[in-house]
Amino acid sequence: MSTPVVPPTITAPPSARAATRARRTGTPASGPRESILSRTSAMLIMAVFTLYFLTPIWWLLVASTKSRGDLTTTNALWFSDIQLGENLAAVFGYQGGILVKWLGNSLAYAGGGALLATLLAGMCGYALAKYRFPGREVLFNVVLGGVLVPATALALPLFLIFSEVGATNTFWSVFLPSIVSPFGVYLTRIFAAASVPDELMEAARLDGSGEVRTYFTVSVRLMFPALVTVFLFQFVAIWNNFFLPLIMLRDSALFPVTLGLYNWNSVVNQVPELRLYVLVGALVSILPLIALFLLLQRFWRSGLGTGAIK
Amino acid sequence: MSTTTLDAPSATAPSPVTRTRVPHKSAIAVFVLPFGVLFSMFYLLPIGYAVWQSTRVVQREGTFGPPTEVFGGLTQYRNVLENDAFWESIGRVLLFGIVQVPIMLGLALLFALLLDSPLVRGRRFFRLAFFAPYAVPGVIAAIMWGFLYSPNLSPFRPLTAEINFLSADLVLWAIANVVTWVYVGYNMLIIYSSLLAIPAEVYEAARLDGASQFRIAWSIKIPLVMPAIILTAIFSIIGTLQLLAEPQVFRTFTSSVTSDFTPNLLVYTTASVPNPSLAAAFSVVLALATFILSFTFLKVTQRKAFQ
Incomplete structure (x- = not known):
């Protein structure tokens, strides 16, 4: 396992904050290292929920750039014909x-x-x-x-x-x-x-x-x-x-x-x-x-x- | 409650001002009065007014006489007790809370612990990504998810065409998902910042003894952040009983959210009838229920968590 990449020089600053940081990034000296399995499953959980939290916002962003026709006919999670400017002008003028x-x-x-x-x-x-x-x-x-x-x-x-x-x-x-x-x-x-x-x-x-x-x-x-x-x-x-x-x-x-x-x-x-x-x-x-x-x-x-x- | 903030110094070095019994009287007035006056006007007075209004009933002289408001004692509260729609709506939000609050706080705690463990890289990004939905007001979140759920507008049409998330059976859980989406990141941050406040030395010994991250989280971190979890739980319980914006918005997407779906929707509907006295009685009962529930929760958990 060669994942911990924190250089040992980080132990030099005396501040408590640096000590905390060293713990959080997992310096080699601070105890048993985590198995690849737990690292992978942790990252997998975070990745799946990133999708859950960000997809609706991404969708809103994409939808705002579309024309009224494209809104229901094109792939909702990717841009088609970008016309955010026209949409903004229309909304603000309404x-x-x-x-x-x-x-x-x-x-x-x-x-x-x-x-x-x-x-x-x-x-x-x-x-x-x-x-x-x-x-x-x-x-x-x-x-x-x-x-x-x-x-x-x-x-x-x-x-x-x-x-x-x-x-x-x-x-x-x-x-x-x-x-x-x-x-x-x-x-x-x-x-x-x-x-x-x-x-x-x-x-x-x-x-x-x-x-x-x-x-x-x-x-x-x-x-x-x-x-x-x-x-x-x-x-x-x-x-x-x-x-x-x-x-x-x-x-x-x-x-x-x-x-x-x-x-x-x-x-x-x-x-x-x-x-x-x-x-x-x-x-x-x-x-x-x-x-x-x-x-x-x-x-x-x-x-x-x-x-x-x- | 710590009343000792000034005790120690004033015992050794008495304040030079001894003319008045309370030192700095006018300064204290300047500090306290503005909030005190407004708190009385916009918190205490409305509560009192609601209680008073809830004791009024409308009477007519004969069938066609002009309506007059008279004192009716606890008549409105009898109406509340006999109002099935009200108790159904209370039951609905309680069911909602029993399922949604543990899921939401469980996820928030899991994410906070993962962010605090050495297992996850890119903390800054995940923290912001998970917190971002909190910037979306409940009404806007409900509008967005209303589109995402709808059978013909959703980007996930294959799924929403199969399952109607807005049907009478599922709409409560569709709303639960919206609330979870908005608030998980917020609760995660509250728990995470109290995890950050734990000094590193506390786990050093456990780590040197070879304890796993899971073990450290379970036996050391969770007990230490219990006060933060309790705080988030209380705010969640209050929020659940007050559910209004999300169901109100969903009424424009589906007919399965009725005008008495949650207690607050019923208050709003009753007030627009208009029947302010009954609506006030609903409000009083609801506020009391909220208060008792969160207070009891606070007392019970404090006994468990701190002794």
Whole structure:
């Protein structure tokens, strides 16, 4: 067996990370080597499931490049006559460019909502972790209960309340409920307790910095991985949220892209060209999230495990 | 619960501010109030409102009199108890959860362990490939799979012409596949990142003693990542009971998904009748059921996993 190709020089760096890496790539010295059989079956499992996970996305990509005729007549998993440009132009031009509006709405709901949610949850989690005040435990337990109450269960009561004040079918009816993230409070509390030392806060105090200023100039940096994780969680939750906009919104100019594409998809039988538009629109709508994940990968990978520490 | 974060330092070096009983009162208010107010408005108030709404019934004076809403006590809850469609939908999502959640988490755990073992090369690629479906919102995923399942549009027509995945018998499992496809990679990453947090020394001894990768995974890694598995399980249970987007989308592909297929679909249908009081009672019962189920699961597994 000559598979381990890691040069022995890798043992030179003293950092713990390098040691971990050596273990993960299997240096010859670190114990029994794995049999070819287990290596092969492991890789086989990974390969089969790669097909399972990527084929639908590949299919969507291929389908988006086809003309309406080719969509059903040619091999669905390979390109025929590529006309992605024409398709994109047609989709973005459809109904006066409403798809652009939907994407913009989704970005406003999810981007703005997640940003505010992170700000609020971070401050509250920090206070719960670093200060003692009456009602702290009660507050934390109520928030923890909130984590277990799913957002969809609140959609109908929220609708009833918003209709009481005549505010359904507005931007705010979807935006405002999205900026509350109990899970964010839970996560930032755990993270702040572990990563912001009391000595540091005391030092800032001696330097004459106010508590709020200390938070925004010092503590926020230490909590950054957790804050990015909360932002991503909330961004995805709002971007994917379906029930709340479905129940709140009537005016299609306010739709997020998921609800808009859902509406297109439900009239596919009456308007046949929409079939292709739904697919192209779906491709366009998943690209921002993929871009966001790749961009912030470094952060969320370190933050994801935090929630499970305690 | 760790309430000791400030205990140790304040015992040795008391805070210079002694005028007020609670130091930094205004700063704490600045930190806590914004979230607290919004949490009350958009979490607590809706829950209270739903409970209140669920005690209302509509009454008419005579057959043609104007309808008025009056207090009806637990009338709506009796209606919920007697509503077969509601309990059938609960049964359906429970069956779904009993089958789908273990499969999904089992796969997620398997992939996380494989990624963490020296058996697999190209970790970065597999991690991204398996996680990619999570970037697809539930509605879009359901639309995509709706096409893939359909007998005349699917790229796998030979298969979908033989087996109708959208038939009344199979559609629940067709939906289970969509949910699995979206969430396996996400759950895998949560488990994987807690595997990465285990220091290498923990397995060194086992490896030197000649333990196989399987043995290390079973006896060392799985017990250590149990908290992460429990976390993913709780989120999966909550998600299952709240199933809405996928079945709602599948209604446009097949008639075998009825308007009372899942509890949330029934809430939506009932609310559009409109019968807000009964819909509110459904919501309250559903939220309670979710809460009790995930809380019980948390308690039971914590006892098993940590003692």
